Amino acid sequence: DMGLTMPADYCFHCHQETLETRPSHADFKFDSCATTGCHNYHDNRALYENFLLKHADEDAFLEEMVGLKRSPLSAVTDEALSKADADGLAELSMTDSLGDVTLLNDWATTAHASAGVNCSGCHLELSEDKAVESTTLDGTWNRDVSVQTCGRCHEGQMETFFEGHHGMRLAAGLSPMTPRDARLSMHVDASHRELDCNACHSGHRFDTKFASVEACLTCHNDTHSQSFLATSHHAAWKSELAGEAPAGSGVSCATCHMPRMEDDDGNVWVNHNQNDNLRPNEKMIRDVCMECHGLAFSIDALADEALIQNCFAETPSVHIESIDLAKARFEEKQRKKEARSKKK
Incomplete structure:
Protein backbone atom coordinates (compact mmCIF):
# COMPACT_ATOMS: atom_id res chain seq x y z
CA ASP A 1 0.00 0.00 0.00
CA GLY A 67 -5.27 27.11 -1.12
CA LEU A 68 -4.11 28.26 -4.52
CA LYS A 69 -7.20 29.19 -6.52
CA ARG A 70 -7.68 29.08 -10.25
CA SER A 71 -7.86 32.39 -12.00
CA PRO A 72 -9.97 33.38 -15.01
CA LEU A 73 -8.28 33.51 -18.43
CA SER A 74 -5.46 36.03 -18.36
CA ALA A 75 -6.24 39.49 -19.70
CA VAL A 76 -5.28 40.30 -23.27
CA THR A 77 -1.73 41.65 -23.45
CA ASP A 78 -0.13 44.21 -25.76
CA GLU A 79 1.27 41.27 -27.76
CA ALA A 80 -2.17 39.74 -28.37
CA LEU A 81 -2.76 38.25 -31.82
CA SER A 82 -5.89 37.79 -33.91
CA LYS A 83 -6.77 35.40 -36.72
CA ALA A 84 -5.39 37.90 -39.21
CA ASP A 85 -1.98 37.64 -37.54
CA ALA A 86 -1.66 33.87 -37.88
CA ASP A 87 1.58 32.88 -39.62
CA GLY A 88 0.81 29.29 -40.54
CA LEU A 89 2.11 28.04 -43.87
CA ALA A 90 -0.11 29.06 -46.79
CA GLU A 91 -0.23 25.55 -48.22
CA LEU A 92 -1.69 24.13 -44.99
CA SER A 93 -5.47 23.78 -44.86
CA MET A 94 -6.92 25.45 -41.79
CA THR A 95 -10.56 25.02 -42.73
CA ASP A 96 -13.12 22.32 -42.12
CA SER A 97 -15.48 20.76 -44.69
CA LEU A 98 -17.76 23.82 -44.56
CA GLY A 99 -14.95 26.25 -45.14
CA ASP A 100 -14.86 27.50 -41.56
CA VAL A 101 -11.39 28.46 -40.34
CA THR A 102 -11.78 26.22 -37.32
CA LEU A 103 -8.16 25.97 -36.23
CA LEU A 104 -7.69 29.72 -36.36
CA ASN A 105 -10.94 30.34 -34.50
CA ASP A 106 -9.82 27.95 -31.78
CA TRP A 107 -6.32 29.39 -31.51
CA ALA A 108 -7.50 33.01 -31.50
CA THR A 109 -9.54 32.44 -28.32
CA THR A 110 -6.71 30.92 -26.30
CA ALA A 111 -4.21 32.29 -23.81
CA HIS A 112 -1.58 31.54 -26.44
CA ALA A 113 -2.98 34.13 -28.83
CA SER A 114 -3.57 36.57 -25.97
CA ALA A 115 0.09 36.25 -25.00
CA GLY A 116 1.37 36.65 -28.59
CA VAL A 117 2.25 32.99 -29.27
CA ASN A 118 1.76 32.48 -33.01
CA CYS A 119 1.50 29.28 -35.08
CA SER A 120 5.24 29.25 -35.71
CA GLY A 121 5.93 29.48 -32.00
CA CYS A 122 4.85 25.85 -31.62
CA HIS A 123 5.08 24.34 -35.11
CA LEU A 124 8.35 25.79 -36.41
CA GLU A 125 11.57 24.09 -35.38
CA LEU A 126 14.43 26.50 -35.96
CA SER A 127 17.97 25.34 -36.54
CA GLU A 128 20.40 26.13 -33.73
CA ASP A 129 22.05 29.00 -35.63
CA LYS A 130 18.75 30.88 -36.08
CA ALA A 131 17.34 33.23 -33.48
CA VAL A 132 14.15 32.04 -31.85
CA GLU A 133 12.60 35.47 -32.35
CA SER A 134 13.13 35.34 -36.13
CA THR A 135 10.09 36.63 -38.05
CA THR A 136 10.74 34.48 -41.12
CA LEU A 137 9.48 30.92 -41.48
CA ASP A 138 12.94 29.42 -41.99
CA GLY A 139 13.11 25.99 -40.44
CA THR A 140 11.26 22.69 -40.29
CA TRP A 141 7.49 22.93 -39.96
CA ASN A 142 6.23 20.20 -37.64
CA ARG A 143 2.58 19.24 -37.91
CA ASP A 144 2.75 17.44 -34.56
CA VAL A 145 3.92 19.39 -31.53
CA SER A 146 6.11 17.44 -29.11
CA VAL A 147 6.04 17.55 -25.33
CA GLN A 148 9.51 19.09 -25.46
CA THR A 149 8.17 21.95 -27.59
CA CYS A 150 5.48 22.66 -24.99
CA GLY A 151 8.18 22.46 -22.34
CA ARG A 152 10.02 25.43 -23.81
CA CYS A 153 7.42 27.63 -22.11
CA HIS A 154 5.89 25.15 -19.64
CA GLU A 155 9.04 23.65 -18.15
CA GLY A 156 7.59 22.71 -14.77
CA GLN A 157 4.56 21.07 -16.35
CA MET A 158 6.77 19.07 -18.73
CA GLU A 159 9.14 17.89 -16.01
CA THR A 160 6.35 16.75 -13.70
CA PHE A 161 4.49 15.12 -16.62
CA PHE A 162 7.57 12.98 -17.27
CA GLU A 163 7.59 11.93 -13.60
CA GLY A 164 4.03 10.49 -13.67
CA HIS A 165 2.59 7.38 -15.28
CA HIS A 166 1.24 9.38 -18.21
CA GLY A 167 4.67 10.58 -19.31
CA MET A 168 7.12 8.03 -17.94
CA ARG A 169 7.53 6.16 -21.24
CA LEU A 170 8.33 9.38 -23.11
CA ALA A 171 10.79 10.31 -20.37
CA ALA A 172 12.59 7.01 -21.00
CA GLY A 173 12.75 7.62 -24.76
CA LEU A 174 10.02 5.06 -25.51
CA SER A 175 6.78 5.39 -27.42
CA PRO A 176 3.95 7.21 -25.58
CA MET A 177 1.86 5.50 -22.92
CA THR A 178 -1.58 4.36 -24.09
CA PRO A 179 -4.66 3.39 -22.02
CA ARG A 180 -4.24 -0.21 -23.19
CA ASP A 181 -1.14 -0.34 -20.98
CA ALA A 182 -3.10 0.56 -17.83
CA ARG A 183 -3.96 -1.70 -14.92
CA LEU A 184 -7.06 0.34 -14.06
CA SER A 185 -10.23 -0.09 -16.11
CA MET A 186 -10.19 2.09 -19.23
CA HIS A 187 -12.66 2.75 -22.03
CA VAL A 188 -12.00 0.31 -24.85
CA ASP A 189 -12.44 2.95 -27.54
CA ALA A 190 -9.69 5.03 -25.93
CA SER A 191 -7.15 2.21 -25.80
CA HIS A 192 -5.18 3.52 -28.80
CA ARG A 193 -4.77 7.13 -27.56
CA GLU A 194 -1.19 8.24 -27.11
CA LEU A 195 -0.63 10.20 -23.92
CA ASP A 196 1.16 13.43 -24.62
CA CYS A 197 0.13 17.06 -24.04
CA ASN A 198 -2.46 16.91 -26.83
CA ALA A 199 -4.17 13.90 -25.28
CA CYS A 200 -5.71 16.20 -22.66
CA HIS A 201 -5.17 19.68 -24.14
CA SER A 202 -6.56 18.73 -27.52
CA GLY A 203 -6.54 20.58 -30.82
CA HIS A 204 -5.68 24.26 -30.94
CA ARG A 205 -7.90 25.27 -28.04
CA PHE A 206 -5.85 23.66 -25.26
CA ASP A 207 -8.96 23.88 -23.13
CA THR A 208 -7.93 23.52 -19.48
CA LYS A 209 -11.56 23.04 -18.41
CA PHE A 210 -11.92 20.08 -20.77
CA ALA A 211 -8.59 18.72 -19.54
CA SER A 212 -9.73 18.93 -15.91
CA VAL A 213 -12.57 16.40 -16.13
CA GLU A 214 -13.74 15.31 -19.58
CA ALA A 215 -10.27 14.39 -20.78
CA CYS A 216 -9.80 12.15 -17.74
CA LEU A 217 -13.13 10.37 -18.16
CA THR A 218 -12.49 9.83 -21.86
CA CYS A 219 -9.97 7.17 -20.80
CA HIS A 220 -10.62 6.27 -17.17
CA ASN A 221 -13.51 3.86 -16.63
CA ASP A 222 -12.85 2.61 -13.09
CA THR A 223 -15.43 2.92 -10.31
CA HIS A 224 -13.72 5.84 -8.56
CA SER A 225 -13.46 7.93 -11.75
CA GLN A 226 -16.97 7.31 -13.03
CA SER A 227 -18.49 7.93 -9.58
CA PHE A 228 -17.18 11.49 -9.65
CA LEU A 229 -20.10 12.65 -11.79
CA ALA A 230 -22.56 11.96 -8.95
CA THR A 231 -20.65 13.83 -6.23
CA SER A 232 -21.00 17.27 -4.67
CA HIS A 233 -17.50 17.97 -5.96
CA HIS A 234 -18.72 17.64 -9.54
CA ALA A 235 -21.81 19.70 -8.77
CA ALA A 236 -19.53 22.50 -7.54
CA TRP A 237 -17.46 22.17 -10.71
CA LYS A 238 -20.55 22.51 -12.92
CA SER A 239 -21.65 25.56 -10.96
CA GLU A 240 -18.31 27.23 -11.59
CA LEU A 241 -18.43 26.46 -15.31
CA ALA A 242 -21.97 27.85 -15.51
CA GLY A 243 -20.82 31.10 -13.93
CA GLU A 244 -22.97 30.48 -10.85
CA ALA A 245 -19.93 30.24 -8.56
CA PRO A 246 -16.60 32.10 -8.49
CA ALA A 247 -13.50 30.92 -10.33
CA GLY A 248 -11.61 28.33 -8.31
CA SER A 249 -14.58 27.18 -6.24
CA GLY A 250 -15.29 24.01 -8.24
CA VAL A 251 -13.59 20.66 -7.71
CA SER A 252 -12.45 18.69 -10.75
CA CYS A 253 -10.35 15.57 -11.24
CA ALA A 254 -7.33 17.85 -11.68
CA THR A 255 -8.06 19.72 -8.46
CA CYS A 256 -7.16 16.63 -6.45
CA HIS A 257 -4.79 14.71 -8.70
CA MET A 258 -2.94 17.62 -10.33
CA PRO A 259 -2.91 20.36 -7.68
CA ARG A 260 -1.49 23.81 -8.22
CA MET A 261 2.01 24.64 -7.04
CA GLU A 262 3.82 27.91 -6.41
CA ASP A 263 7.51 28.36 -7.20
CA ASP A 264 10.02 30.61 -5.47
CA ASP A 265 9.14 33.49 -7.81
CA GLY A 266 5.45 33.36 -6.93
CA ASN A 267 4.39 31.75 -10.21
CA VAL A 268 1.46 29.33 -9.87
CA TRP A 269 1.37 26.30 -12.15
CA VAL A 270 -0.13 22.82 -12.25
CA ASN A 271 1.76 19.72 -11.13
CA HIS A 272 1.32 17.34 -14.10
CA ASN A 273 2.53 14.27 -12.19
CA GLN A 274 -0.89 12.86 -11.39
CA ASN A 275 0.72 10.10 -9.31
CA ASP A 276 2.59 12.43 -6.98
Whole structure:
Protein backbone atom coordinates (compact mmCIF):
# COMPACT_ATOMS: atom_id res chain seq x y z
CA ASP A 1 0.00 0.00 0.00
CA MET A 2 2.90 2.35 0.64
CA GLY A 3 4.37 1.82 -2.81
CA LEU A 4 7.60 0.69 -1.16
CA THR A 5 9.37 -2.65 -0.84
CA MET A 6 10.29 -3.16 2.79
CA PRO A 7 9.55 -5.65 5.60
CA ALA A 8 6.17 -5.17 7.26
CA ASP A 9 7.80 -5.07 10.70
CA TYR A 10 10.57 -2.68 9.66
CA CYS A 11 9.63 0.10 12.10
CA PHE A 12 9.22 -2.21 15.08
CA HIS A 13 12.86 -3.30 15.16
CA CYS A 14 14.04 0.21 16.13
CA HIS A 15 10.97 1.56 17.94
CA GLN A 16 10.08 -1.15 20.43
CA GLU A 17 10.34 1.38 23.26
CA THR A 18 7.24 3.12 21.87
CA LEU A 19 5.09 0.45 23.52
CA GLU A 20 6.42 1.62 26.88
CA THR A 21 6.67 5.38 26.33
CA ARG A 22 3.26 5.66 24.72
CA PRO A 23 0.62 3.52 26.48
CA SER A 24 -1.89 4.47 23.77
CA HIS A 25 0.13 2.38 21.31
CA ALA A 26 0.32 -0.76 23.48
CA ASP A 27 -2.34 -2.68 21.56
CA PHE A 28 -1.27 -1.61 18.08
CA LYS A 29 -0.07 -4.28 15.68
CA PHE A 30 3.62 -4.17 14.82
CA ASP A 31 2.91 -3.82 11.09
CA SER A 32 0.34 -1.02 11.40
CA CYS A 33 2.71 1.96 11.70
CA ALA A 34 2.27 3.00 8.08
CA THR A 35 -1.46 2.40 7.89
CA THR A 36 -2.88 4.16 10.94
CA GLY A 37 -2.92 7.65 9.50
CA CYS A 38 0.14 8.76 11.46
CA HIS A 39 3.46 7.57 10.08
CA ASN A 40 4.41 7.43 6.41
CA TYR A 41 8.18 7.43 6.70
CA HIS A 42 9.58 10.13 4.38
CA ASP A 43 6.17 10.65 2.75
CA ASN A 44 4.55 12.11 5.88
CA ARG A 45 4.02 15.60 4.45
CA ALA A 46 1.20 16.48 6.84
CA LEU A 47 0.97 13.95 9.64
CA TYR A 48 3.30 14.77 12.50
CA GLU A 49 2.31 15.52 16.07
CA ASN A 50 2.60 19.33 16.13
CA PHE A 51 0.70 19.58 12.88
CA LEU A 52 -2.06 17.34 14.19
CA LEU A 53 -2.40 19.51 17.28
CA LYS A 54 -2.39 22.75 15.32
CA HIS A 55 -5.37 21.62 13.24
CA ALA A 56 -7.08 19.45 15.85
CA ASP A 57 -10.32 21.38 16.22
CA GLU A 58 -11.07 22.38 12.63
CA ASP A 59 -14.55 21.97 11.21
CA ALA A 60 -15.14 19.27 8.62
CA PHE A 61 -15.98 21.92 6.02
CA LEU A 62 -13.98 25.15 6.08
CA GLU A 63 -15.78 28.44 5.48
CA GLU A 64 -13.68 29.15 2.39
CA MET A 65 -10.92 27.63 0.33
CA VAL A 66 -7.48 28.50 1.65
CA GLY A 67 -5.27 27.11 -1.12
CA LEU A 68 -4.11 28.26 -4.52
CA LYS A 69 -7.20 29.19 -6.52
CA ARG A 70 -7.68 29.08 -10.25
CA SER A 71 -7.86 32.39 -12.00
CA PRO A 72 -9.97 33.38 -15.01
CA LEU A 73 -8.28 33.51 -18.43
CA SER A 74 -5.46 36.03 -18.36
CA ALA A 75 -6.24 39.49 -19.70
CA VAL A 76 -5.28 40.30 -23.27
CA THR A 77 -1.73 41.65 -23.45
CA ASP A 78 -0.13 44.21 -25.76
CA GLU A 79 1.27 41.27 -27.76
CA ALA A 80 -2.17 39.74 -28.37
CA LEU A 81 -2.76 38.25 -31.82
CA SER A 82 -5.89 37.79 -33.91
CA LYS A 83 -6.77 35.40 -36.72
CA ALA A 84 -5.39 37.90 -39.21
CA ASP A 85 -1.98 37.64 -37.54
CA ALA A 86 -1.66 33.87 -37.88
CA ASP A 87 1.58 32.88 -39.62
CA GLY A 88 0.81 29.29 -40.54
CA LEU A 89 2.11 28.04 -43.87
CA ALA A 90 -0.11 29.06 -46.79
CA GLU A 91 -0.23 25.55 -48.22
CA LEU A 92 -1.69 24.13 -44.99
CA SER A 93 -5.47 23.78 -44.86
CA MET A 94 -6.92 25.45 -41.79
CA THR A 95 -10.56 25.02 -42.73
CA ASP A 96 -13.12 22.32 -42.12
CA SER A 97 -15.48 20.76 -44.69
CA LEU A 98 -17.76 23.82 -44.56
CA GLY A 99 -14.95 26.25 -45.14
CA ASP A 100 -14.86 27.50 -41.56
CA VAL A 101 -11.39 28.46 -40.34
CA THR A 102 -11.78 26.22 -37.32
CA LEU A 103 -8.16 25.97 -36.23
CA LEU A 104 -7.69 29.72 -36.36
CA ASN A 105 -10.94 30.34 -34.50
CA ASP A 106 -9.82 27.95 -31.78
CA TRP A 107 -6.32 29.39 -31.51
CA ALA A 108 -7.50 33.01 -31.50
CA THR A 109 -9.54 32.44 -28.32
CA THR A 110 -6.71 30.92 -26.30
CA ALA A 111 -4.21 32.29 -23.81
CA HIS A 112 -1.58 31.54 -26.44
CA ALA A 113 -2.98 34.13 -28.83
CA SER A 114 -3.57 36.57 -25.97
CA ALA A 115 0.09 36.25 -25.00
CA GLY A 116 1.37 36.65 -28.59
CA VAL A 117 2.25 32.99 -29.27
CA ASN A 118 1.76 32.48 -33.01
CA CYS A 119 1.50 29.28 -35.08
CA SER A 120 5.24 29.25 -35.71
CA GLY A 121 5.93 29.48 -32.00
CA CYS A 122 4.85 25.85 -31.62
CA HIS A 123 5.08 24.34 -35.11
CA LEU A 124 8.35 25.79 -36.41
CA GLU A 125 11.57 24.09 -35.38
CA LEU A 126 14.43 26.50 -35.96
CA SER A 127 17.97 25.34 -36.54
CA GLU A 128 20.40 26.13 -33.73
CA ASP A 129 22.05 29.00 -35.63
CA LYS A 130 18.75 30.88 -36.08
CA ALA A 131 17.34 33.23 -33.48
CA VAL A 132 14.15 32.04 -31.85
CA GLU A 133 12.60 35.47 -32.35
CA SER A 134 13.13 35.34 -36.13
CA THR A 135 10.09 36.63 -38.05
CA THR A 136 10.74 34.48 -41.12
CA LEU A 137 9.48 30.92 -41.48
CA ASP A 138 12.94 29.42 -41.99
CA GLY A 139 13.11 25.99 -40.44
CA THR A 140 11.26 22.69 -40.29
CA TRP A 141 7.49 22.93 -39.96
CA ASN A 142 6.23 20.20 -37.64
CA ARG A 143 2.58 19.24 -37.91
CA ASP A 144 2.75 17.44 -34.56
CA VAL A 145 3.92 19.39 -31.53
CA SER A 146 6.11 17.44 -29.11
CA VAL A 147 6.04 17.55 -25.33
CA GLN A 148 9.51 19.09 -25.46
CA THR A 149 8.17 21.95 -27.59
CA CYS A 150 5.48 22.66 -24.99
CA GLY A 151 8.18 22.46 -22.34
CA ARG A 152 10.02 25.43 -23.81
CA CYS A 153 7.42 27.63 -22.11
CA HIS A 154 5.89 25.15 -19.64
CA GLU A 155 9.04 23.65 -18.15
CA GLY A 156 7.59 22.71 -14.77
CA GLN A 157 4.56 21.07 -16.35
CA MET A 158 6.77 19.07 -18.73
CA GLU A 159 9.14 17.89 -16.01
CA THR A 160 6.35 16.75 -13.70
CA PHE A 161 4.49 15.12 -16.62
CA PHE A 162 7.57 12.98 -17.27
CA GLU A 163 7.59 11.93 -13.60
CA GLY A 164 4.03 10.49 -13.67
CA HIS A 165 2.59 7.38 -15.28
CA HIS A 166 1.24 9.38 -18.21
CA GLY A 167 4.67 10.58 -19.31
CA MET A 168 7.12 8.03 -17.94
CA ARG A 169 7.53 6.16 -21.24
CA LEU A 170 8.33 9.38 -23.11
CA ALA A 171 10.79 10.31 -20.37
CA ALA A 172 12.59 7.01 -21.00
CA GLY A 173 12.75 7.62 -24.76
CA LEU A 174 10.02 5.06 -25.51
CA SER A 175 6.78 5.39 -27.42
CA PRO A 176 3.95 7.21 -25.58
CA MET A 177 1.86 5.50 -22.92
CA THR A 178 -1.58 4.36 -24.09
CA PRO A 179 -4.66 3.39 -22.02
CA ARG A 180 -4.24 -0.21 -23.19
CA ASP A 181 -1.14 -0.34 -20.98
CA ALA A 182 -3.10 0.56 -17.83
CA ARG A 183 -3.96 -1.70 -14.92
CA LEU A 184 -7.06 0.34 -14.06
CA SER A 185 -10.23 -0.09 -16.11
CA MET A 186 -10.19 2.09 -19.23
CA HIS A 187 -12.66 2.75 -22.03
CA VAL A 188 -12.00 0.31 -24.85
CA ASP A 189 -12.44 2.95 -27.54
CA ALA A 190 -9.69 5.03 -25.93
CA SER A 191 -7.15 2.21 -25.80
CA HIS A 192 -5.18 3.52 -28.80
CA ARG A 193 -4.77 7.13 -27.56
CA GLU A 194 -1.19 8.24 -27.11
CA LEU A 195 -0.63 10.20 -23.92
CA ASP A 196 1.16 13.43 -24.62
CA CYS A 197 0.13 17.06 -24.04
CA ASN A 198 -2.46 16.91 -26.83
CA ALA A 199 -4.17 13.90 -25.28
CA CYS A 200 -5.71 16.20 -22.66
CA HIS A 201 -5.17 19.68 -24.14
CA SER A 202 -6.56 18.73 -27.52
CA GLY A 203 -6.54 20.58 -30.82
CA HIS A 204 -5.68 24.26 -30.94
CA ARG A 205 -7.90 25.27 -28.04
CA PHE A 206 -5.85 23.66 -25.26
CA ASP A 207 -8.96 23.88 -23.13
CA THR A 208 -7.93 23.52 -19.48
CA LYS A 209 -11.56 23.04 -18.41
CA PHE A 210 -11.92 20.08 -20.77
CA ALA A 211 -8.59 18.72 -19.54
CA SER A 212 -9.73 18.93 -15.91
CA VAL A 213 -12.57 16.40 -16.13
CA GLU A 214 -13.74 15.31 -19.58
CA ALA A 215 -10.27 14.39 -20.78
CA CYS A 216 -9.80 12.15 -17.74
CA LEU A 217 -13.13 10.37 -18.16
CA THR A 218 -12.49 9.83 -21.86
CA CYS A 219 -9.97 7.17 -20.80
CA HIS A 220 -10.62 6.27 -17.17
CA ASN A 221 -13.51 3.86 -16.63
CA ASP A 222 -12.85 2.61 -13.09
CA THR A 223 -15.43 2.92 -10.31
CA HIS A 224 -13.72 5.84 -8.56
CA SER A 225 -13.46 7.93 -11.75
CA GLN A 226 -16.97 7.31 -13.03
CA SER A 227 -18.49 7.93 -9.58
CA PHE A 228 -17.18 11.49 -9.65
CA LEU A 229 -20.10 12.65 -11.79
CA ALA A 230 -22.56 11.96 -8.95
CA THR A 231 -20.65 13.83 -6.23
CA SER A 232 -21.00 17.27 -4.67
CA HIS A 233 -17.50 17.97 -5.96
CA HIS A 234 -18.72 17.64 -9.54
CA ALA A 235 -21.81 19.70 -8.77
CA ALA A 236 -19.53 22.50 -7.54
CA TRP A 237 -17.46 22.17 -10.71
CA LYS A 238 -20.55 22.51 -12.92
CA SER A 239 -21.65 25.56 -10.96
CA GLU A 240 -18.31 27.23 -11.59
CA LEU A 241 -18.43 26.46 -15.31
CA ALA A 242 -21.97 27.85 -15.51
CA GLY A 243 -20.82 31.10 -13.93
CA GLU A 244 -22.97 30.48 -10.85
CA ALA A 245 -19.93 30.24 -8.56
CA PRO A 246 -16.60 32.10 -8.49
CA ALA A 247 -13.50 30.92 -10.33
CA GLY A 248 -11.61 28.33 -8.31
CA SER A 249 -14.58 27.18 -6.24
CA GLY A 250 -15.29 24.01 -8.24
CA VAL A 251 -13.59 20.66 -7.71
CA SER A 252 -12.45 18.69 -10.75
CA CYS A 253 -10.35 15.57 -11.24
CA ALA A 254 -7.33 17.85 -11.68
CA THR A 255 -8.06 19.72 -8.46
CA CYS A 256 -7.16 16.63 -6.45
CA HIS A 257 -4.79 14.71 -8.70
CA MET A 258 -2.94 17.62 -10.33
CA PRO A 259 -2.91 20.36 -7.68
CA ARG A 260 -1.49 23.81 -8.22
CA MET A 261 2.01 24.64 -7.04
CA GLU A 262 3.82 27.91 -6.41
CA ASP A 263 7.51 28.36 -7.20
CA ASP A 264 10.02 30.61 -5.47
CA ASP A 265 9.14 33.49 -7.81
CA GLY A 266 5.45 33.36 -6.93
CA ASN A 267 4.39 31.75 -10.21
CA VAL A 268 1.46 29.33 -9.87
CA TRP A 269 1.37 26.30 -12.15
CA VAL A 270 -0.13 22.82 -12.25
CA ASN A 271 1.76 19.72 -11.13
CA HIS A 272 1.32 17.34 -14.10
CA ASN A 273 2.53 14.27 -12.19
CA GLN A 274 -0.89 12.86 -11.39
CA ASN A 275 0.72 10.10 -9.31
CA ASP A 276 2.59 12.43 -6.98
CA ASN A 277 0.06 12.32 -4.14
CA LEU A 278 -1.52 8.89 -4.62
CA ARG A 279 0.66 6.51 -2.60
CA PRO A 280 0.22 6.82 0.27
CA ASN A 281 -2.91 8.87 -0.27
CA GLU A 282 -2.27 10.84 2.93
CA LYS A 283 0.05 12.92 0.75
CA MET A 284 -3.12 14.57 -0.59
CA ILE A 285 -4.00 16.06 2.79
CA ARG A 286 -1.82 19.17 2.75
CA ASP A 287 -1.86 19.85 -1.02
CA VAL A 288 -5.53 19.13 -1.68
CA CYS A 289 -7.97 18.14 1.08
CA MET A 290 -7.14 20.92 3.53
CA GLU A 291 -7.97 23.59 0.98
CA CYS A 292 -11.62 22.88 1.79
CA HIS A 293 -11.74 20.48 4.75
CA GLY A 294 -10.44 20.20 8.29
CA LEU A 295 -7.56 17.84 9.01
CA ALA A 296 -9.54 15.24 10.99
CA PHE A 297 -12.20 14.99 8.29
CA SER A 298 -9.49 14.64 5.64
CA ILE A 299 -7.67 11.84 7.47
CA ASP A 300 -10.90 9.91 8.02
CA ALA A 301 -12.02 10.34 4.39
CA LEU A 302 -8.76 9.04 2.94
CA ALA A 303 -8.88 6.00 5.21
CA ASP A 304 -12.41 5.03 4.11
CA GLU A 305 -12.05 2.58 1.23
CA ALA A 306 -15.76 2.63 0.38
CA LEU A 307 -15.64 6.41 0.24
CA ILE A 308 -12.67 6.29 -2.12
CA GLN A 309 -14.55 3.97 -4.44
CA ASN A 310 -17.59 6.26 -4.64
CA CYS A 311 -15.26 9.24 -5.10
CA PHE A 312 -16.12 10.88 -1.78
CA ALA A 313 -19.81 11.17 -2.50
CA GLU A 314 -20.63 10.90 1.21
CA THR A 315 -19.05 11.66 4.58
CA PRO A 316 -16.50 9.29 6.21
CA SER A 317 -17.82 6.23 8.00
CA VAL A 318 -14.53 5.46 9.75
CA HIS A 319 -12.56 7.34 12.38
CA ILE A 320 -8.78 7.43 12.67
CA GLU A 321 -7.43 8.22 16.14
CA SER A 322 -4.34 10.16 15.06
CA ILE A 323 -5.49 13.54 16.37
CA ASP A 324 -7.11 12.00 19.46
CA LEU A 325 -3.80 10.37 20.39
CA ALA A 326 -1.84 13.55 19.80
CA LYS A 327 -4.23 15.57 21.97
CA ALA A 328 -4.17 12.97 24.76
CA ARG A 329 -0.36 12.92 24.75
CA PHE A 330 -0.19 16.73 24.82
CA GLU A 331 -2.66 16.92 27.71
CA GLU A 332 -0.72 14.30 29.66
CA LYS A 333 2.52 16.25 29.18
CA GLN A 334 0.76 19.40 30.39
CA ARG A 335 -0.51 17.63 33.52
CA LYS A 336 2.98 16.38 34.34
CA LYS A 337 4.42 19.84 33.75
CA GLU A 338 1.87 21.42 36.09
CA ALA A 339 2.53 18.74 38.69
CA ARG A 340 6.27 19.48 38.63
CA SER A 341 5.57 23.20 38.98
CA LYS A 342 3.47 22.61 42.11
CA LYS A 343 6.24 20.56 43.73
CA LYS A 344 8.65 23.44 43.24
